Amino acid sequence: DIQMTQSPSSLSASVGDRVTITCRASQSITNFLNWYQQKPGKAPNLLIYTASTLKSGVPSRFSGSGSGTDFTLTISSLQPEDFATYYCQQSHSRLWTFGQGTKVEIK
């Protein structure tokens, strides 16, 4: 199984901050990496797919990069509605797996 490791597990940030979350795969997944946002009590929402493609309707302050084993999700200027938990997910292998999540909290 491909293991996905996110860091940090949680972070505190202020509105307007630039936030970066990293995701590392245990083996190369080329660019089969997706990012999701989940708010409490809600289903996750797809933000970015194939590592760097922004889903239609997602604000441009979100961006993704990386390939192989190392990936990042960047929020260029954190907004109040961005406080949530973020998950990476690989779809390279038959067994699609998620990272453990990164909770973004208000400082």
Place this chain on the structure above:
Amino acid sequence: QVQLVESGGGVVQPGRSLRLSCAASGFTFRNYDMHWVRQAPGKGLERVAIISYGGNNNYSADSVKGRFTISRDNSKNTLYLQMNSLRDEDTAVYYCVRPGSGRNFDYWGQGTLVTVSS
């Protein structure tokens, strides 16, 4: 618009069975692979099972293999998850999910809570 509505969750004793359903609308159901993804309380996400668009191929996570069966009825636009021999650790919200244009989880239902408890 794409809609996925799960049903069938509830409280069940360990060792018992439950069947979840997901009613799909707003898209051509028979054209898409479908997934079940679960989330235990306060925990992360786990894909439980996938079924091909025609229903001929499916794959389950090791954690549920031999106990859970995914199936679909394309004439009814409905996805199912038959859960047998339930364990405490199967307690979770179960989501029905449709992929987007690529290999991702794009459209999610609202989820149905399964609680396994004596």
